[in-house]
Amino acid sequence: MAENLPSVAVALFVKNEFSDIAGWLAWHAALGVKTFLIYDDHSSDGTWEILQAAAKIYDIRLKRTDPIGQPDFYQRQRDSFMAAAAESRHQFDWIGFLDGDEYVYLRHFDNLPEFLRGFKHADAIAFSWRIQGSSNRVVRPKMTTVEAFTQHSNKSLNDNVLVKSFVRPEKMGIEYINPHWFDVATERYVRPSGRYVQNANAVQEIEWSHAFIMHYICRSMEHYIQRIKRRLNVDLSDSVGYWDHFNRNDETDLEPLKLLFRMDRYLAPIYEQMITSAILRLKSAIVMDDRGQTGASAAMSADENIVPSSFRIRSYFNTYLYYAPGTGQVVHADESYAIEQGFEEVLGCINPVTPKLITLFAPGNIDTFIKFSADPRLMKTIIFEVRSQSDDRIALLSPMQNLYLALLPPESGVGIAEANRHQANEWEYLTLEAVNVSGPETYASPPPFVPGRETTVSDIINWIRHASVLPSNNEFLRVLYSVTPSVRAEISRLVPGLLWNALA
Known part of the structure; x- marks a missing residue:
């Protein structure tokens, strides 16, 4: 023994x-x-x-x-x-x-x-x-x-x-x-x-x-x-x-960096819990917006039948996004290479409430925390802004750094995916291919407004306070990534430290 x-x-x-x-x-x-x-x-x-x-x-x-x-x-x-x-x-x-x-x-x-x-x-x-x-x-x-x-x-x-x-x-x-x-x-x-x-x-x-x-x-x-x-x-x-x-x-x-992958497995649950704790704290927050009123955003009725759309994400090199379990990073790879290496496919999900945002996730594995090179976020789902390009292609912009996701030329079937480009060119061009796969979560608490430039702090607080079920982390972040930087900053100030891993 x-x-x-x-x-x-x-x-x-x-x-x-x-x-x-x-x-x-x-x-x-x-x-x-x-x-x-x-x-x-x-x-x-x-x-x-x-x-x-x-x-x-x-x-x-x-x-x-x-x-x-x-x-x-x-x-x-x-x-x-x-x-x-x-x-x-x-x-x-x-x-x-x-x-x-x-x-x-x-x-x-x-x-x-x-x-x-x-x-x-x-x-x-x-x-x-x-x-x-x-x-x-x-x-x-x-x-x-x-x-x-x-x-x-x-x-x-x-x-x-x-x-x-x-x-x-x-x-x-x-x-x-x-x-x-x-x-x-x-x-x-x-x-x-x-x-x-x-x-x-x-x-x-x-x-x-x-x-x-x-x-x-x-x-x-x-x-x-x-x-x-x-x-x-x-x-x-x-x-x-x-x-x-x-x-x-x-x-x-650089020798201590060998421990980072193991450290990330302990860090990711803390980051997720920080966002959950922020939502809980905001539920009891008392705040008025700068006009002394609430409900300033365009109203909409909560639709329980909202169905998000899921997509495969194809690169300029005709590779797809995958999660590499051995490194904890999202990469892009040939399908045959990904199968051989046991990679998990990473899909994107777009919700009609926030059509300019896409949530990336590894379907069927609720315990997978994904991460992109040069992007500090480490979560079960990671949100990017969708920016239209020519010929029905798109580029993905990280709302953390306002930098584009670049897929570097693959070597021997696999390539790096890193969020560090100021402009979108060929390596940043992506194509969305619809698939019949469920999104990463249920959407039990859609906001009663269209999140955007007119959304106020009070709108967000009242949504959380009156929701029958607290918004998920993903729902909450999609709203925050849709509003103005000043509103995000005020929300972050109300929950000091807790959104450090999620907001710029």
């Missing part, structure tokens, strides 16, 4: 990480972390709401700190980590203590339980930082942190001598030392290589050979500015000195 793997929890003290927290959770869940003990330091940007949504999917035990009772930032962090350690005793074999910009990476193992099984001689493991740079990004990217920031410092940056720790909670003493180093017997404190620590503090020889913590201190310039605002006069100042010191892009490492 195989030896039982150790159980692993992670404690997180976090504030205002709305754009990255879902990816952080998915990354560590993909590494085998089953339970997250999360202490939110009263985030105001949607982080708390995203965590609440994710807690419906995974074992996330959420608490909020007490900034009034304990005004000192570091003492709140201390109290959070010590409370997490106490809760973990007799529940988990190991607990790690991380921040929202810190990601564990294992060089030779697929998951943390398997890695930690090899540390019977240890009660604590000190992982070196590897400080990542900005990869020259200014604007906060829509893609996940690990995807976006692949460049890092080398060992000449001395700050990499700091470590973060995973410990056996039963072996922790009652003294809090700091968020890097914990009260565990020094003779039982080791490095990821298995050798014992050199001394009893958080400064250790840099060791990246077996495992380390990817520390995304800077990320984009937009991230950096938020960080300065959040911690101004606590431990940071109004200066670019911090950025200049840590923004090191000495080397590029």
Whole structure:
């Protein structure tokens, strides 16, 4: 019988990480972390709401700190980590203590339980930082942190001598030392290589050979500015000195990207739940439009007999769209090649209520989450705008980036499908071929208006509030993609963070 793997929890003290927290959770869940003990330091940007949504999917035990009772930032962090350690005793074999910009990476193992099984001689493991740079990004990217920031410092940056720790909670003493180093017997404190620590503090020889913590201190310039605002006069100042010191892009490492496909399997359900949670929150929202009235859009009667039309999507190269299970990406391929490789066909569905939008989906597989290269969306269904071209052909425009879907020339029967073109030319030309296949869902809550430029925030709120059944995620997004950017922005403001993965 195989030896039982150790159980692993992670404690997180976090504030205002709305754009990255879902990816952080998915990354560590993909590494085998089953339970997250999360202490939110009263985030105001949607982080708390995203965590609440994710807690419906995974074992996330959420608490909020007490900034009034304990005004000192570091003492709140201390109290959070010590409370997490106490809760973990007799529940988990190991607990790690991380921040929202810190990601564990294992060089030779697929998951943390398997890695930690090899540390019977240890009660604590000190992982070196590897400080990542900005990869020259200014604007906060829509893609996940690990995807976006692949460049890092080398060992000449001395700050990499700091470590973060995973410990056996039963072996922790009652003294809090700091968020890097914990009260565990020094003779039982080791490095990821298995050798014992050199001394009893958080400064250790840099060791990246077996495992380390990817520390995304800077990320984009937009991230950096938020960080300065959040911690101004606590431990940071109004200066670019911090950025200049840590923004090191000495080397590029693409090795961690091998985990992205597995991470996506954990991330996609969070993204779907975020949209569902946004709909639920909007149901109780109170808002008036800028004219002080509701029902401004053209009215229509809800027609239960509305029948969407489904299509195969043929490329300029006479290939079709497919989902490739091995990569999690949508590609285009010859039919014979797709059958040989076990690809799942991706179809499009157009609903008469929103005739300028097409929903792409993998029919018959409700658990398939699809993704296009260069498009940050990761969902069961992905919506594009339909733009008519010459000779009855169309092009598909991503409403996230306002970029066209391009199907690159196939090689050996398969080609890349990526949403990154500013103009539609031959590689972007597509043809819709009608098929008798049911759409990806039932349409139980069609809006009582024609969504478009005249649709107001109040129209959308009242639709959700009075619907006998809450709109599906797809119905909701089709309406949002049909209205003006200002209405989308106001809806997003009402549900902070929750629509980050779906709206530009």
